[in-house]
Amino acid sequence: MTEIQQRLGHTDIQTTMNIYANTTDNMKEKASQQFSKLMEDLHFKDIYMLGEHPFLTPR
Numbered sequence: 846m847t848e849i850q851q852r853l854g855h856t857d858i859q860t861t862m863n864i865y866a867n868t869t870d871n872m873k874e875k876a877s878q879q880f881s882k883l884m885e886d887l888h889f890k891d892i893y894m895l896g897e898h899p900f901l902t903p904r
């Protein structure tokens with residue numbers, strides 16, 4: 846983190862930490878949401894393709 850601090854010219858490491866910790870947290874949250882959506886989509890696709898969903902299975 847001190848490398849980033851120096852490159853950005855921050856005199857206080859806390860400034861760098863505040864900016865990048867928040868950015869990193871936001872990126873983690875977004876990645877988590879995207880992964881959850883992917884898993885839901887894959888699960889739905891598997892159920893649909895296997896014909897095991899009661900609403901999608903022809904009777």
